[in-house]
Amino acid sequence: MKIASNLSAVIDINEKKINTIAFEDTYQCNEFIRNLLNYLCSKEDGDDLFSELIDEDISTVNVKSFHSIVINCGTLDLISEKQMKDALLKRIESDCRGREDIGQVYEKIEREIGRLASLVKIDDEQYQIELDETQLQFKQFLKLFKIDVHNNFSNLSAVQARKVCIDLMKDKKKENILFLLFPEANLGVRDMKNFLNMVRSYQMTTIIVTNHPYFMVEADNLAMSKRNMTLFDLNEVREEFKLLFPEDDVDERIIKQIAINEFMQSHLIKDERYIKFINSY
Numbered sequence: 001m002k003i004a005s006n007l008s009a010v011i012d013i014n015e016k017k018i019n020t021i022a023f024e025d026t027y028q029c030n031e032f033i034r035n036l037l038n039y040l041c042s043k044e045d046g047d048d049l050f051s052e053l054i055d056e057d058i059s060t061v062n063v064k065s066f067h068s069i070v071i072n073c074g075t076l077d078l079i080s081e082k083q084m085k086d087a088l089l090k091r092i093e094s095d096c097r098g099r100e101d102i103g104q105v106y107e108k109i110e111r112e113i114g115r116l117a118s119l120v121k122i123d124d125e126q127y128q129i130e131l132d133e134t135q136l137q138f139k140q141f142l143k144l145f146k147i148d149v150h151n152n153f154s155n156l157s158a159v160q161a162r163k164v165c166i167d168l169m170k171d172k173k174k175e176n177i178l179f180l181l182f183p184e185a186n187l188g189v190r191d192m193k194n195f196l197n198m199v200r201s202y203q204m205t206t207i208i209v210t211n212h213p214y215f216m217v218e219a220d221n222l223a224m225s226k227r228n229m230t231l232f233d234l235n236e237v238r239e240e241f242k243l244l245f246p247e248d249d250v251d252e253r254i255i256k257q258i259a260i261n262e263f264m265q266s267h268l269i270k271d272e273r274y275i276k277f278i279n280s281y
Contacts, residue, residue, distance in 0.1 A: 001013040001015055001053055001054070001055060001056075001061070001205070002053070002054050002055075003021075003036075003051060003052070003053055003054070003207070004050070004051075004052055004053075004054045004058075004060075005032055005035065005036075005050060005051035005052070006050060006229075007028045007031055007032045007035070007051065007225075007229065008021075008023070008028065008032065008223075008225035008229050008231070009225070009229060009230050009231045010054075011223040011225075011231070012221065012223070013053070013205065013207065013221070014205075014220055014221040015205045016203050016204065016205055017205065017206070017220035017221055018196070018199065018200065018206045018208065018218070018219050018220045018221070019205070019206060019207050019208065019219060019220065019221045019222075019223070020208045020209075020210060020215050020216050020218075020219035020221070020222050020223070021207065021208065021209050021210075021223045021224075021225065022209075022210060022211050022216055022222075022223070022224045022225070022263070023209075023211065023224075023225045024224070024225065024226050024227045024263065025225075025227045028225065028227070028229070029209070029211075032051050032209070032225075033051075033181060033209055035050050035051040035052075036051040036052070036179070037070065039051060039052040039053075039063065040063055040068045040070060040179070042063055053177075065174075065175075066174055066175045066176070066177050067170070067171035067174040067175065067176050067177070068176075068177050068179060069165075069166060069169045069170060069176055069177070069178045069179065069204075070179045070181070071162060071165055071166070071178070071179070071180055071181065071183075072181045072182075073162070073180060073181055073182050073183045073184070073185045073186065073187075074181065074182050074185040074186070076186055078161050078162065078164075078165050079149050079156070079161055079164060079165070083169075084164075084165055084168065084169075085147075087165075087168040087169050088147060088149075088168055089139055089142050089143065089147075090139075090168075091168050092142060092147075093138060093139050093142065096138070106138065106141070109141070110136060113136060114133050117130075117131040117132070117133050117134075118131075118133070149161075149164060157191070158186050158187055158191060158195075159187070159191055159194050159195045159198060162195065162198075163198055166178065166199075166202065170202075170204075175205070176202075176204050176205075177204065177205045177206075177207065178199065178202070178204045178205070178206040178207070179206075179207050179208075179209075180199070180206065180207070180208045180209070180210075181209050182209065182210050182212075183195060183196075183208060183210060183212075183215060184210060184212040184214070184215065189214075192212075192214050192215070193214075196214075196215070196218055211264075213257075213260055213264075216256065216260050217253055217256050217257055217260065219256075222234065222256055222259075224259070224260070224263045226263075232259060232262070232263050234255060234256070234259050237255050237258050237259045237262070238250060238255050241254070241255060241258070
């Protein structure tokens, strides 16, 4: 599987792995996300920009063939998002379906609502106003309640809230593909590791858009799109590393760290004394 876009070169996607995509240019990053979301929602926006999944035959992957889970991590209160509320109601409705005890209680409620409707009326010599009896759908009934999501009556942490979202939105029948937009948002440094470990536990194909070094280094597959819409060549860094350190085994984390620093144009500390201090600190 790959992602094709006219905002970057074709990006390989490793299935059941964590794939991180970073952009040098802000406009390209934002447009890439916008067009990817349009593709996932099967929207046509009328311009020539596109970002979509393609297969090995370079054919567009039909969005109906998989289930996408999109989490915009920049949203502080994810549970309150309409998409999450709908998923939450759907899950509750599904869990309640087939339960005899709930069915019996709901039948009583329906009868009482019908009785209430028959009692509510306004009489006048010239007119009468009454409530028509209506069939109250269970999902509509659930919307009357405020749903509280908590952990032993404590507020959820950001990581727990994201877990709720993934659990509610994942599909039991289709392949799930998880899209995470800027997962570093609203997370402390230590929670980034906890969150990524949690994501790995799902063993889903995961596509992350970020410019945070942690999610770039820890990715199973890293793509860094330059302003000229080519991808940074990690293999070139790998080959140069082998030439400089022919006796050493290639450490992919080190390769990615070097590549990220070059991509971000961060200046590495060159003084050997400071390097020794950092490594032994």
